[in-house]
Amino acid sequence: MSTDTVPAGQREQAASTADGSALSRLARSPEVGVVLACVLLFTGLAIAKPAFAGAVNLQNMGTDLAQYGVIAIGESLVILTGGIDLSVGALLGLSVVLAAWFNVKAGMPAGPAILCTLALTGLVGWIHGLAVTKLAMPPFVTTLVTYTVAQGAALAITSGIPVVGISGLFSDLSQTFVAQVPLPAVLFAVTAVAAWFFLERTYAGRQVYAVGGNKEAARLAGIRGDRRIIAMYVTSSLLAGFGGVLVAGRMGVGSPTVGVGWELSAIAAAVIGGVSLVGGQGRILGIVAGAVLLELINDGMIALAVNADYTNIVLGVVLGLAILADRLRARRLSRRG
Amino acid sequence: MTSGSGTAIALRGVSKSYGPVTVLDLPELDLTRGQIVGVVGENGAGKSTLMGVLSGTVTPSTGEVLVDGRPLHGGRPDHARALGVALVAQEFPLVGQLSVAENLLLGRRPASADQRPLGRWLFDRGGTRRAARELLDEVGVQADVDQPVEQLPVPVRQMIEIAKAWGQRPLVLILDEPTSSLGPVEARQVLDLAKRHAAAGGCVLFIGHRLDEVRELADRVIVLRSGRLVADLTPAEATEERLIREMVGSELTRIDVTPPPADRATVLSARGLTADGLGPVDLDLRAGEIVGVAGLMGSGRSRLLHTLMGAQPRTGGTVTLGGTDFHPRHPADAVEAGIGLVPEDRKQQSLVLTHSVRWNATLATLRGISRRGVLTPRADKAHAGRIVKDLKVRLHSPEQPIGNLSGGNQQKVVFGRWLAARPRVLLLDEPTRGVDVGAKADIYRLIDDAAKEGLAVLAASSELEELLWICHRIVVMAHGRIVADIPRDRFSKELIMTAAAGTEVST
Numbered sequence: 073m074s075t076d077t078v079p080a081g082q083r084e085q086a087a088s089t090a091d092g093s094a095l096s097r098l099a100r101s102p103e104v105g106v107v108l109a110c111v112l113l114f115t116g117l118a119i120a121k122p123a124f125a126g127a128v129n130l131q132n133m134g135t136d137l138a139q140y141g142v143i144a145i146g147e148s149l150v151i152l153t154g155g156i157d158l159s160v161g162a163l164l165g166l167s168v169v170l171a172a173w174f175n176v177k178a179g180m181p182a183g184p185a186i187l188c189t190l191a192l193t194g195l196v197g198w199i200h201g202l203a204v205t206k207l208a209m210p211p212f213v214t215t216l217v218t219y220t221v222a223q224g225a226a227l228a229i230t231s232g233i234p235v236v237g238i239s240g241l242f243s244d245l246s247q248t249f250v251a252q253v254p255l256p257a258v259l260f261a262v263t264a265v266a267a268w269f270f271l272e273r274t275y276a277g278r279q280v281y282a283v284g285g286n287k288e289a290a291r292l293a294g295i296r297g298d299r300r301i302i303a304m305y306v307t308s309s310l311l312a313g314f315g316g317v318l319v320a321g322r323m324g325v326g327s328p329t330v331g332v333g334w335e336l337s338a339i340a341a342a343v344i345g346g347v348s349l350v351g352g353q354g355r356i357l358g359i360v361a362g363a364v365l366l367e368l369i370n371d372g373m374i375a376l377a378v379n380a381d382y383t384n385i386v387l388g389v390v391l392g393l394a395i396l397a398d399r400l401r402a403r404r405l406s407r408r409g
Numbered sequence: 410m411t412s413g414s415g416t417a418i419a420l421r422g423v424s425k426s427y428g429p430v431t432v433l434d435l436p437e438l439d440l441t442r443g444q445i446v447g448v449v450g451e452n453g454a455g456k457s458t459l460m461g462v463l464s465g466t467v468t469p470s471t472g473e474v475l476v477d478g479r480p481l482h483g484g485r486p487d488h489a490r491a492l493g494v495a496l497v498a499q500e501f502p503l504v505g506q507l508s509v510a511e512n513l514l515l516g517r518r519p520a521s522a523d524q525r526p527l528g529r530w531l532f533d534r535g536g537t538r539r540a541a542r543e544l545l546d547e548v549g550v551q552a553d554v555d556q557p558v559e560q561l562p563v564p565v566r567q568m569i570e571i572a573k574a575w576g577q578r579p580l581v582l583i584l585d586e587p588t589s590s591l592g593p594v595e596a597r598q599v600l601d602l603a604k605r606h607a608a609a610g611g612c613v614l615f616i617g618h619r620l621d622e623v624r625e626l627a628d629r630v631i632v633l634r635s636g637r638l639v640a641d642l643t644p645a646e647a648t649e650e651r652l653i654r655e656m657v658g659s660e661l662t663r664i665d666v667t668p669p670p671a672d673r674a675t676v677l678s679a680r681g682l683t684a685d686g687l688g689p690v691d692l693d694l695r696a697g698e699i700v701g702v703a704g705l706m707g708s709g710r711s712r713l714l715h716t717l718m719g720a721q722p723r724t725g726g727t728v729t730l731g732g733t734d735f736h737p738r739h740p741a742d743a744v745e746a747g748i749g750l751v752p753e754d755r756k757q758q759s760l761v762l763t764h765s766v767r768w769n770a771t772l773a774t775l776r777g778i779s780r781r782g783v784l785t786p787r788a789d790k791a792h793a794g795r796i797v798k799d800l801k802v803r804l805h806s807p808e809q810p811i812g813n814l815s816g817g818n819q820q821k822v823v824f825g826r827w828l829a830a831r832p833r834v835l836l837l838d839e840p841t842r843g844v845d846v847g848a849k850a851d852i853y854r855l856i857d858d859a860a861k862e863g864l865a866v867l868a869a870s871s872e873l874e875e876l877l878w879i880c881h882r883i884v885v886m887a888h889g890r891i892v893a894d895i896p897r898d899r900f901s902k903e904l905i906m907t908a909a910a911g912t913e914v915s916t
Contacts, residue, residue: 275775275784282772285761292720292752292759293773293826294744353763 817848
């Protein structure tokens with residue numbers, strides 16, 4: 073028999089009532105709120121503007137969503153480790169240019185051009201990971217350097233002029249439909265499922281959460297946190313490269329100006345989806361829902377013909393509310409602990 | 410500061426409880442002006458709680474504290490300071506990036522600032538530096554007032570902390586083991602300062618580990634044990650022998666411990682092991698043996714465990730584990746080889762507080778319970794369920810955040826995490842810190858059971874009582890080395906405490 077003292081028992085009693093049924097636990101999980109917001113917003117927009125729920129608009133939204141959805145997933149993996157990756161938008165922009173340049177200027181077929189682009193972005197992610205773990209550089213400034221350099225490199229490679237004449241395979245990748253669903257949206261879904269599987273069904277994924285939640289505890293429990301962190305930075309950069317390839321196909325040219333500010337959308341999607349900026353908390357469902365919500369707001373404002381200048385205000389307010397909700401949840405947790 | 414005699418601080422019916430545990434209970438205590446009062450007691454005797462109550466960081470559960478006749482608002486350090494109480498803590502709350510001068514005058518203005526226009530708002534650099542220099546001279550510290558504090562060695566920082574408290578011109582100066590990080594010269598200066606303060610009519614509360622120092626300095630020595638004042642002695646009465654007897658209290662009650670195994674194989678063997686602040690250490694651990702590591706704060710107990718675990722780099726020596734050479738470069742290597750560590754600070758080093766009991770329970774065995782890297786929820790839940798059941802963790806559901814559990818139940822989860830990994834050697838650092846009495850007994854039984862099954866246990870603790878209870882053998886550390894190795898039939902608190910104080914003991 074456990075001989076625990078009374079107050080401890082009482083505390084657990086109190087916790088047990090607070091935990092309550094599966095339903096109330098579900099209601100308090102951050103993901104559910106975002107999914108609900110998506111459903112409500114979509115329904116509202118579909119009623120107000122029936123064309124919004126039409127096939128063409130849905131296909132457009134799916135393609136848009138895929139482009140920054142993949143970098144939102146990569147960004148989230150880094151945030152889960154307790155870091156941040158400011159370079160994803162700029163790196164995506166650089167990849168657009170690189171893929172086009174390899175294909176057009178270096179004369180590579182589309183396949184090798186894409187592989188080279190991905191290899192380069194993966195290398196950048198590996199450097200990020202090494203800098204953050206082995207050199208203990210703050211993730212914020214480490215990736216800020218890449219952000220600046222990558223933006224500059226995209227302009228320098230192209231002299232500011234879009235690279236034209238890229239292979240048809242790029243547009244095949246971005247403009248093919250699989251049973252009415254745009255291929256990029258399918259690829260995004262595959263990425264999301266793979267990330268979900270990694271985080272929820274592999275021991276390495278669980279270790280990522282542990283490292284983000286308490287690095288020292290993870291280390292003393294025999295987890296090689298550095299390897300996990302490096303892998304997440306590599307993945308984030310690879311997904312930025314992949315996003316860049318999708319954008320190149322969509323636009324049909326290697327434009328050096330895409331991707332500006334996309335890292336902020338990626339971070340916003342993660343935070344709205346319940347990913348804690350201090351690390352260790354957040355799930356793929358929430359991240360995807362966060363990305364969907366942003367896309368719905370963006371596209372919904374266009375559908376309702378709201379002045380585009382107001383879009384950022386609305387996005388900012390939604391982000392503010394999400395952060396507020398995150399703090400309130402954290403406070404409740406710490407008060408109970 | 411007004412001189413003369415009279416009561417500086419009066420405690421009336423003060424007690425402090427955390428839940429059912431009373432950590433301090435002082436019905437009446439008066440501290441007089443012009444006196445240096447030495448406070449001694451074992452770890453957990455209530456010394457730090459007493460200091461907390463006096464300096465306003467701890468709110469007493471009952472009773473009141475009168476400083477110079479005025480009641481102190483509990484839980485208000487600023488109020489305590491305003492009433493004239495200054496605390497020099499063991500861990501220095503200095504702002505590392507700021508200069509010595511800025512730290513010394515943190516939170517107040519130099520007197521000269523009031524004469525300058527807009528002096529209330531503008532930072533008076535010159536005045537601050539002048540005032541800081543005067544203060545350092547008074548205390549007797551050689552330091553550049555413009556240097557950032559973080560660049561200074563620890564002893565100098567300690568002296569600056571003392572100067573900072575001195576600068577408040579307090580009525581009551583509380584010194585918490587002020588000399589533990591100082592060399593002999595600085596220690597002398599601090600003791601002189603305390604004497605000057607008392608001579609000028611102030612009151613000094615001196616908490617000390619070094620009994621000789623306390624005896625030399627104090628006009629009165631009070632001994633705390635289990636939160637109670639058990640002795641109030643004059644310097645003549647306070648012999649070292651008497652103090653130790655009062656601190657230790659009654660003869661200890663022994664509980665049944667499985668006798669140490671005879672002729673079991675040596676599992677772990679260290680020769681000349683060194684690391685930063687450790688060693689050289691020679692140590693042998695046999696299967697089924699529970700070996701305690703005793704020693705004062707900073708004697709290297711945790712360092713020894715962390716070095717064996719590969720959590721702190723080794724600088725020399727060899728370790729063999731099960732007969733083969735063992736050199737972990739990361740705790741992961743140690744886990745693979747069959748070593749587990751229950752760290753000292755549960756919140757910082759053991760738990761991921763925001764995560765569930767299940768996630769925390771399986772943290773060290775994730776790889777083992779997954780197949781080809783894939784972790785099924787079923788295996789995970791079954792594994793955590795087993796841990797929770799075997800260790801009788803009291804909880805509502807393995808899915809609840811581990812932060813909701815009591816300290817004792819949290820610690821059981823940490824133990825379960827390691828026992829499930831089936832290690833050969835288990836390293837324990839303060840295994841029952843912050844654990845309630847009932848769960849303590851459970852944990853002792855766990856340790857005993859595990860040893861019975863052949864696990865070798867190395868347990869470091871500052872609670873001597875518990876080492877005497879559960880261990881087959883105790884090694885005592887001082888200055889990073891093992892200075893005594895005492896078998897169970899020769900256990901005595903006096904022997905261990907003398908050894909821990911740094912004197913070589915022949916056993």
